[in-house]
């Protein structure tokens with residue numbers, strides 16, 4: 623932490639954060655400590671404004687949050703010092719701003735330099751809640767990864783070979799409409815509106831693809847590969863897939879390879895949206911398709 627007054631450094635301080643705390647803790651307690659220093663300097667008089675800068679956007683938003691969170695103590699201390707300053711005449715202007723890190727900002731570079739020097743200082747923090755939460759999340763993730771690696775290879779688990787497991791929803795998940803994401807999941811698991819699924823589950827629906835309707839002597843089983851690679855009903859939109867996945871027509875290609883997050887997954891989403899593949903009727907989804915028909919008006 624470094625403190626300037628009219629362009630001159632008047633205070634700098636570095637504390638060790640120890641091995642049982644997080645970067646977030648260090649940022650939060652640095653702000654709390656800066657508030658204490660600001661209070662001391664303000665008490666000397668002749669100050670009309672105080673500005674806090676941090677390169678941690680999460681600390682900038684959490685330091686003024688008094689509710690329960692992993693670094694609540696730092697917030698409580700910060701708010702207490704700031705309240706004391708604001709209550710004391712001449713009631714200065716106080717701002718708290720985010721400043722980009724490692725971008726040549728003078729005060730930020732100086733604070734970084736001092737912080738590096740202070741890493742060997744004795745720790746002022748005991749084991750923190752943020753650290754315990756971080757460790758708990760790590761061990762849950764590791765246990766989950768071990769479990770995933772030990773799963774039997776099935777049609778459903780093949781997906782995990784190309785799509786990394788994550789406890790945080792991906793940007794793709796958040797930006798994809800729910801109906802499309804549902805069909806994507808069905809495409810990978812094989813549990814969807816396909817002939818192979820109807821057969822496997824002994825359902826009454828016809829397992830034959832409508833594209834072979836004109837040739838009942840040579841019906842084509844409506845498999846995922848048939849829909850993705852060759853079905854005439856989707857010729858118009860298949861280029862969306864083939865442009866992103868060059869090997870899609872290879873005999874050894876399998877649908878789970880579409881789960882590669884970079885190019886093929888967005889292409890699959892677009893293909894499903896435009897073509898309507900893997901919907902019950904095989905036509906682009908529209909909300910009217912799932913709404914119940916309007917009721918007859920009641921007799922007078």
Ligand SMILES: [Zn+2]
Nearest residue numbers: 831833853854
């Ligand atoms: Zn077909």
